Amino acid sequence: MSAAQSRKAGSTWAAPGLLALASLIGLLAALLGDGAWDVLSWLGLGAPVVVIARIWGGRRG
Amino acid sequence: MSATSLRRWSWVHTWSSLVCTAFLLLLCLTGLPLIFHHEIEDLTGHGGPPPMAAGxxxxxxxxxxxxxxxxxxxxxxxxxxxxxxxxxxxxxxxxxxxxxxxxxxxxxxxxxxxxxxxxxxxxxxxFMFWMFRLHVDLFAGLPGKLFLGAMGLLFVAAIVSGVVLYGPFMRKLEFGTVRRDRSRRLRWLDLHNLLGVVTLTWALVVGGTGVINTLxxxxxxxxxxxxxxxxxxxxxxxxxxxxxxxxxxxxxxxxxxxxxxxxxxxxxxxxxxxxxxxxxxxxxxxxxxxxxxxxxxxxxxxxxxxxxxxxxxxxxxxxxxxxxxxxGDYGGMPLKILWALLDLATMIVLGSGLYLFVVRRRAGRRAAIAAAE
Structure with missing residues (x-):
């Protein structure tokens, strides 16, 4: 893979990768504890929902 | 990715999702009220214990x-x-x-x-009993559970192959691009890809744990x-x-x-x-x-x-x-609401996938007829 291609692959997966990580943290946090852990889980799983809402509403990225 | 492997992954994605889509839509639909079963039962009169002094x-x-x-x-x-x-x-x-x-x-x-x-x-x-049985075993006991488990495995295969295809499809597009000004098909393709990749982790975990539950x-x-x-x-x-x-x-x-x-x-x-x-x-x-x-x-x-x-x-x-x-019952009401929203997003991914399949099929048939004439 050339440098140009790998940079391209990096940018293709940057946002989805971050959202996947946020979702994973969200899914696990509430299992590990209550209180602050619950809040962390809402933030983590809230991230993909917010992205969908913004793009659905017509805003890009 | 070579043209051959792209075609193969595309085949896996099309057919794994096509077989499971109807059942997955049913599971998403019946799962929605089940997320809130506790609240619904409270509303419909299955009250909890009356308040007494703590302890x-x-x-x-x-x-x-x-x-x-x-x-x-x-x-x-x-x-x-x-x-x-x-x-x-x-x-x-x-x-x-x-x-x-x-x-x-x-x-x-x-x-x-x-x-x-x-x-x-x-x-x-x-109502809740119907939702529950349709979601768990289609009123068919253990064979029904295992059948839904197999559909869940196909769903996981559809997600994995969808992720593999996401890279090549999005090579020239920025994340979140929805081409609204071109054809309807293109707009739904972009939404399908976007919603699919954004809900990826949640859908994999809920799908995978659902399969485990059937066992x-x-x-x-x-x-x-x-x-x-x-x-x-x-x-x-x-x-x-x-x-x-x-x-x-x-x-x-x-x-x-x-x-x-x-x-x-x-x-x-x-x-x-x-x-x-x-x-x-x-x-x-x-x-x-x-x-x-x-x-x-x-x-x-x-x-x-x-x-x-x-x-x-x-x-x-x-x-x-x-x-x-x-x-999704382990993080209070906000988590349940997020669960419901991600469930709805998954239904849009399923529905748009079906739509894209039908449209492409029709276009392919038209092209074949044109070539024959």
Whole structure:
């Protein structure tokens, strides 16, 4: 893979990768504890929902 | 990616999703009210225990059981379950006999403090019952569960192949691009790709844990043949216990044997979760994570003594830990709402995938006709 291609692959997966990580943290946090852990889980799983809402509403990225 | 492997992954994505889409839409639709089953049951009159001073002591469990039995003369108790969210409610599962199948169980909810009956949920009726059965086994028992499990596996295959295809499809596009000004097909393709990749982790986890849940019956059967058989080996030649001793005493013995844990449910002798001679008192931890790790204490139903106690094996633990990750009931109301929104997003991914398939098929046929003419 050339440098140009790998940079391209990096940018293709940057946002989805971050959202996947946020979702994973969200899914696990509430299992590990209550209180602050619950809040962390809402933030983590809230991230993909917010992205969908913004793009659905017509805003890009 | 080479053209050949792109074509192959595309084939996997098309057909794995095509086969499972109708069932996945059904699962998403029926799963939606199930996320809120607790709230819906509260609304429809299945009320919780009345407020009393905090820390009001619990009464004798034998009184609780007697109350339940009086409601259904001639029946026996199969399970006694402490409500996870309402610690003052006890759910009794009654049936015509100790070995009667799950379909014949009838619930009676009793207040643990006063031994008053709180509720007698109707058996096999109501909207939520329909949603539950359609979601769990399509009214077809174990074969229905395993069938839905296979559909879940195809769903996972569709997600994985979709991720593989996402890279090449999005090579020239920025994340979040939705081409609204071109064709309808292109707009839905962009939305399908976007929603699919954004909900990826949640859908994989909920789909995967759903598949694990379809194996619940097999997991319990494996535990019976494996650990339970070893634990009750000394009793093998004896006839089933005739007269049951005090369940209050059995639970007290289990508590003493497992300090720092709290009882989750009691399986009566001859039920799926116990031997023919024991009260199996399933103890659980008290933190969010350890509350999913169960340790059954087997209490001789005649003498009231703990004869064996062992943590559940890894495959049963995998099942119990996977359950909250499927239900979304472990992080309060905000988590349930997020669960519902991600469920709706998944339905849009499924629906748009079907739409894209139909449109492309039609375009392909038109092109073939044009070529033939």
């Amino acid at each position: 009001t002591p619990h009464t004798d469990l034998d009184r609780v059981v007697a109350t339940g039995l009086a409601r259904r003369p001639g029946e026996v108790v199969q399970y006694l379950i402490w409500d996870r969210d309402e610690p003052d409610s006890i759910w009794l599962s009654l049936a015509p006999s100790r070995t009667a199948p799950v379909s014949e169980l009838h619930g009676v909810v009793v207040d643990a403090r006063t031994a008053q009956v709180l509720d007698e949920p109707g058996k096999g009726e109501g 619940a019956d097999l997991v319990i059967e494996a535990w019976r043949r494996d650990q339970l058989a070893e634990m009750v080996a000394p009793y093998r030649a004896l006839p089933p216990v005739a007269t049951l001793g005090s369940v209050e005493r059995a639970v007290a013995a289990a508590r003493a044997a497992a300090p720092g844990m709290t009882p989750y449910f009691v399986a009566y002798p001859e039920t799926s979760f116990s031997s023919a001679h024991h009260y199996a008192v399933f103890m659980r931890g008290v933190t969010p994570l350890t509350s999913r790790l169960l340790t059954p204490a087997l209490v001789d139903a005649a003498t009231g003594e703990v004869t064996a106690m062992r943590s559940m094996p890894w495959y049963a633990t995998a099942l119990f830990v996977s359950q909250p990750l499927h239900f």
